[in-house]
Amino acid sequence: MTLLTPPLEITAEEYRTRRERLCGLLAERSLDAIVVYGPVRVAYLSGFFFSATERPVALLLTAEGEVHLLLPRLELSHVQQQCPELNNIEVYEEYPGGGSGRHPMQVLADLMRRLGLAGRRIGADLDGYEHRWGYRGPALSAVLGQPVQADVALVDDLRSVKSEAEVALMREACRWGDHAHRVMQQMIREGADELAVSHAASQQATRDLLADLGKRYVPKAREGMPANAMFIRGANTAHPHGLHQAGAVTAGDVLVTGAYGVIGGYESELERTMLVGDPDPRFRQYFEAMLAAQQVGFDALRPGRTCAEVESEVQRFIRDELDMANLIRHHTGHAFGLEGHEHPFLDLDDHTVIQPGMVFSIEPGLYVPQLGGFRHSDTLVVTAQGSERLSLYSRALDDLLIPV
Incomplete structure (x- = not known):
């Protein structure tokens, strides 16, 4: 049966x-x-x-x-x-x-x-x-x-507070965002075009999603695909929202990626900082600093606190422990669900009290002119005790290097 x-x-x-x-x-x-x-x-x-x-x-x-x-x-x-x-x-x-x-x-x-x-x-x-x-x-x-x-x-x-059904859809969206990113990472190589790879990876991941989910997948839009991945490269990544550029991936390029799934109308968010080739000490310094700041955000996100308190803790760490406050360009994160950005925001002027069921991105970034941007973004749902990461792609540097 x-x-x-x-x-x-x-x-x-x-x-x-x-x-x-x-x-x-x-x-x-x-x-x-x-x-x-x-x-x-x-x-x-x-x-x-x-x-x-x-x-x-x-x-x-x-x-x-x-x-x-x-x-x-x-x-x-x-x-x-x-x-x-x-x-x-x-x-x-x-x-x-x-x-x-x-x-x-x-x-x-x-x-x-x-x-x-x-x-x-x-x-x-x-x-x-x-x-x-x-x-x-x-x-x-x-x-x-x-x-x-x-x-x-x-x-x-x-x-702003998601139901169990909404979180389940976003968890599935994260699964496909992770998959789209994995497909894209396998396609990136020296000499590849960022636009061509981004589109090809999104198309392949979407084909995989449709084959796996079948009739369970119900589209909720006329445009776009349910599994998406993209990246920008080089010094252009020092712009937090840098646009695509024509040209080929080159050894030494910093890559900032973005990938997401859309299931039942609900989105996920996944971003990673990658490198083409072997990291030098300067790249490692900024990468490890960004990773530590994101972990502070993970640990700070829990019910009963305000969004401003989470942001304050992350900014204090970047300022006092890393001495890199001059490299901050934006707040730590935002809620999302049916839209890529929703209220509330992890910002010094947002005093919304965090509740279980809220879903946030955690993505403190460090932007180094002439070198690149350093930003991971993950999807987290607030739980009764703290938070749970729904995007499960590796955050470790060794897993994010493109060989040359």
């Missing part, structure tokens, strides 16, 4: 639970409804993943738990396919009106009036749809003719 394995995605039951938790926040703030525009927030609350364009999509949730979706007609069959349990759908023909003379925000305002929400206390993640792809439109408060309490934290604070 063959046992059926579930698809790697969040269940409809968990989406309902998320909306119930949001309703609890509405009650705490005495709000009668909330309008959510952000595409990732809409997906988080409904399971409807879509390609965001100039055509507004909005999720309306009442304090009683009634959910409505505002959609362009071209998305109607799509939402019915993904979320058959969501039946309250308000469709507009096209943006900016498709000949109707009604802007989509007017359609939304009319819906809210029909639901008896005119003049009630309304919250929103944003006071109107995001201005993307040429979109122009009025604020929600303007079409309603009343104030709106806009606060992205209403939804994003819920997103």
